[in-house]
Structures are given as C-alpha cells and as structure tokens.
Amino acid sequence: MHLNKVSLEARHISLSYGSTEVLKDVNLHIEPGEFFALLGPSGSGKSTLLRLIAGFNQHQRGELLIDGKDITGTPPHLRNVGMVFQNYALWPHMTVWDNVAFGLVERKEPKESLKRKVGAALELVGLMQYAQRRPSQLSGGQQQRVALARTVVIEPKLLLLDEPLSNLDKNLRVQMREELKNLQRTLGLTTIFVTHDQEEAMTTADRMAVLDKGVLQQIGTATALFDYPANRFVAGFVGTANLVDGTVTQVNGETLTFQADGVGTLVMARSPDTPGLGKATLAFRPHTVSISVRDEHVDASRIWLEGKVESSEFLGESSRYRVRVGEAVIVANQSHYCGLSLFPPGAEVRLGIEHSQARLLAA
Numbered sequence: 187m188h189l190n191k192v193s194l195e196a197r198h199i200s201l202s203y204g205s206t207e208v209l210k211d212v213n214l215h216i217e218p219g220e221f222f223a224l225l226g227p228s229g230s231g232k233s234t235l236l237r238l239i240a241g242f243n244q245h246q247r248g249e250l251l252i253d254g255k256d257i258t259g260t261p262p263h264l265r266n267v268g269m270v271f272q273n274y275a276l277w278p279h280m281t282v283w284d285n286v287a288f289g290l291v292e293r294k295e296p297k298e299s300l301k302r303k304v305g306a307a308l309e310l311v312g313l314m315q316y317a318q319r320r321p322s323q324l325s326g327g328q329q330q331r332v333a334l335a336r337t338v339v340i341e342p343k344l345l346l347l348d349e350p351l352s353n354l355d356k357n358l359r360v361q362m363r364e365e366l367k368n369l370q371r372t373l374g375l376t377t378i379f380v381t382h383d384q385e386e387a388m389t390t391a392d393r394m395a396v397l398d399k400g401v402l403q404q405i406g407t408a409t410a411l412f413d414y415p416a417n418r419f420v421a422g423f424v425g426t427a428n429l430v431d432g433t434v435t436q437v438n439g440e441t442l443t444f445q446a447d448g449v450g451t452l453v454m455a456r457s458p459d460t461p462g463l464g465k466a467t468l469a470f471r472p473h474t475v476s477i478s479v480r481d482e483h484v485d486a487s488r489i490w491l492e493g494k495v496e497s498s499e500f501l502g503e504s505s506r507y508r509v510r511v512g513e514a515v516i517v518a519n520q521s522h523y524c525g526l527s528l529f530p531p532g533a534e535v536r537l538g539i540e541h542s543q544a545r546l547l548a549a
C-alpha cells in the first residue's frame with residue numbers, strides 16, 4: 187500500500203451549536219505519521235473535533251490544514267480521510283470481502299487492482315481466511331479488523347478512529363490496542379483516535395491532546411503529561427493524583443511556603459516552573475508517597491505529612507492506603523514484597539513525598 191504521511195494542523199478552531207460552544211480556540215499540530223490521541227471525559231468535544239477533521243462538522247472560526255493546505259471548505263468525500271466508527275458500521279448482508287471492497291467499487295477501481303488491494307488489506311489484518319464470511323459470523327475483534335481493512339484499503343491520507351476499542355471486552359481491548367499500534371506502525375499513516383480512557387491513550391499514542399469542556403488543556407507524550415501536567419484537570423485525568431488546594435504565601439531563593447487548605451504549612455523546594463504567590467494546587471502521585479511509622483527520622487529531603495490510616499486495600503503488587511491528614515485524604519500506594527505487613531486502619535503514620543515528585547500548579 188502506498189500511503190502518504192501528512193501533517194494536520196488546527197488553528198484557532200471554534201465550533202458552537204446554537205449558543206453552546208463545543209470547541210473553543212483549539213490549536214494543535216499533528217506530525218506526519220504520528221499516532222495521536224484526543225483524550226477527555228464524555229462531552230469534552232473529542233468526537234466533534236474528529237468529525238470536523240473528517241468534514242462531517244463545520245467549524246465557525248479558524249482553519250484546518252492538511253499538509254499546510256486549508257481544507258475548511260472541502261467536502262468529506264474529497265478529503266481522502268478514512269474514519270472507523272465506534273460501531274464499525276459494517277454492511278451485515280455483505281461478505282467481509284465485499285465490505286472491504288466497497289470503497290474501491292464506489293471509486294470504480296479497475297478489477298485487477300481492486301482484487302490486489304482488498305487482498306492486501308485483508309492480509310494486513312490477518313483475515314484472509316474469513317473473506318467469505320458475513321460480519322455476524324465474526325467476533326467483535328475481527329469485526330473491528332474488517333472495519334480497519336475497509337478504511338485503509340482506500341489509501342486515506344489520514345486515519346480517524348472514534349473510540350475504536352470501546353465495544354470490546356477488557357482482554358480483547360488490550361490485545362486490539364497492541365494490534366492497532368502495530369498496524370499504524372506498519373502503515374505509517376497519520377492516525378488520530380478518540381478515547382475517554384487514559385490508559386488506552388497512554389499505551390498507544392505517540393502524543394495526545396487532553397480536552398475538557400471544549401478547551402485543549404495540554405498536548406504531549408504520555409510521560410510528559412503524567413510527569414508535568416499543566417493544570418489540575420490534566421493532573422487528575424491522566425493517571426491518579428492527590429490534589430491539595432492552598433496558597434503560596436512566601437517565596438525565598440530555593441524554597442517556598444505553601445499553606446495547604448485543611449492540612450497545614452508545607453515548606454517545598456522551588457523549581458523554575460513553580461507559580462508565584464497566590465492560589466495553587468499541590469499535586470503528587472500516590473505511588474510516590476512513602477508511608478512509615480511516626481518515630482522514623484525526619485529530614486529536609488521530603489515533604490512530611492502526619493496522618494491516620496482510614497483504610498487499606500491489599501492489591502498484591504501494592505497496597506493502597508487512604509490516609510487522613512487534617513481535612514484532606516491522601517492516597518498512598520506502597521509496593522508490596524513478601525513479609526511486609528500492612529498498616530491497620532487507625533495507625534498513626536507519616537507520609538513522605540520527595541520534593542522532585544511534588545508539583546505546584548497555578549490555580
């Protein structure tokens with residue numbers, strides 16, 4: 187298959203339905219060949235943005251460019267964009283072969299090359315031996331592969347996937363996300379997929395954009411978003427985070443003082459991106475919190491919090507604690523190894539967070 191790698195750029199895209207703004211000044215640049223995820227909760231505008239790229243929705247403001255060329259006025263069928271829908275939208279009365287061939291028949295592809303292309307697409311997704319079956323005779327994962335084959339057979343410039351794995355059960359989802367990633371790597375096709383599942387986005391995408399209420403919150407790799415979330419929303423949506431609101435009351439050379447609401451005064455190391463005086467949110471991940479008995483040595487290497495265990499869950503590889511610290515409840519995950527006993531509910535404990543693992547986010 188000969189697939190071009192194209193870039194996609196959204197510049198100041200806005201879209202409203204009546205007085206409801208669904209996308210607000212969205213800017214993003216997707217590189218040629220990139221596997222890119224649009225991640226956000228339900229109703230955040232992900233599908234609207236995807237459909238806009240396909241040409242099914244029209245933005246009122248901004249520009250949409252493929253390889254630098256504005257395609258805003260180009261109708262869907264002239265965009266050469268392939269879209270896989272959540273429910274796959276296969277023709278039930280047609281065989282797998284005919285489903286995959288459909289787009290090429292529409293294009294009046296010569297017989298010989300049609301045969302070659304359909305064959306190649308079915309080989310690609312490993313379904314050649316099912317060519318004569320109907321979709322109802324296939325598993326959910328196989329149906330999805332047919333939908334993918336049907337889409338890539340027309341050699342689109344862009345592959346768009348709307349919640350491609352949401353109809354599959356958990357195990358199959360994990361397997362299919364591997365397959366999807368391999369397929370994308372093989373084709374090298376610029377691919378944009380929509381998901382509300384952060385794990386799915388993190389495990390498959392090269393980069394992702396996080397959306398909330400139609401506003402693009404942050405773009406980056408999974409590790410960049412996880413380690414350096416730009417704001418409270420991203421910190422809580424990409425992975426889990428402890429979030430404590432408060433106020434930066436003092437900033438000195440290397441340190442700052444954070445008045446954590448309901449928790450107390452914390453002295454923290456200052457980093458170049460720390461916000462200045464005023465409202466802020468302290469964010470840190472449960473697995474970076476150490477949990478120990480109160481009489482252990484305390485030094486300046488960590489932020490220390492004193493608390494009481496409210497509950498503990500043994501998960502095998504780790505134990506998850508909910509610890510009350512003043513008015514806040516902090517989640518701490520402790521890795522488990524053979525012989526380590528758990529702190530019981532009511533235990534007085536000390537939590538430690540290394541300065542490098544705590545982030546202050548501007549409010």
Ligand code: ADP
Nearest residue numbers: 203206208226227228229230231232233234235
């Ligand atoms: P997501 O894909 O993130 O779940 P959508 O893009 O489907 O979100 O929807 C974003 C918002 O736009 C939602 O509040 C939804 O109700 C609204 N919306 C979507 N399509 C329409 C439409 N055709 N008319 C009016 N409102 C719509």
